[in-house]
Amino acid sequence: MSQLEYKGLKITVDDEGYLLNSDDWNEIVAHALAENEGVHDLTKDRLDIILFMREYYKKYSFFPVLRAVCKNVHQSKDCFSEKFIDPLKAWKIAGLPKPIEHVIADLRGEGGVV
Numbered sequence: 001m002s003q004l005e006y007k008g009l010k011i012t013v014d015d016e017g018y019l020l021n022s023d024d025w026n027e028i029v030a031h032a033l034a035e036n037e038g039v040h041d042l043t044k045d046r047l048d049i050i051l052f053m054r055e056y057y058k059k060y061s062f063f064p065v066l067r068a069v070c071k072n073v074h075q076s077k078d079c080f081s082e083k084f085i086d087p088l089k090a091w092k093i094a095g096l097p098k099p100i101e102h103v104i105a106d107l108r109g110e111g112g113v114v
Contacts, residue, residue, distance in 0.1 A: 006032030018098045025095030037089045046083050048073040050094040063099050
């Protein structure tokens with residue numbers, strides 16, 4: 001467990017950078033998590049992706065299919081690779097808990113199709 005400091009806030013994350021308490025998330029926290037992941041510009045398009053992921057997770061408790069994210073935020077079908085490169089970075093910035101291992105494998109192309 002460690003803490004990030006950003007604009008006077010102290011944000012508690014685990015050793016891999018996942019927010020420990022998802023209820024602590026807001027856009028300021030998102031900016032701190034983004035910087036921690038090397039994403040220095042949280043554009044409107046990126047925030048739209050993150051907000052959709054948060055809502056999807058709240059509803060289904062699962063990682064959304066990437067193409068569905070892009071479609072639902074009205075961006076190109078490759079919005080993740082265009083905006084984040086790594087979907088796990090977007091997941092962390094969204095303040096969501098670490099996905100289970102088979103989801104991580106799928107996202108990295110080691111499992112099935114996402």
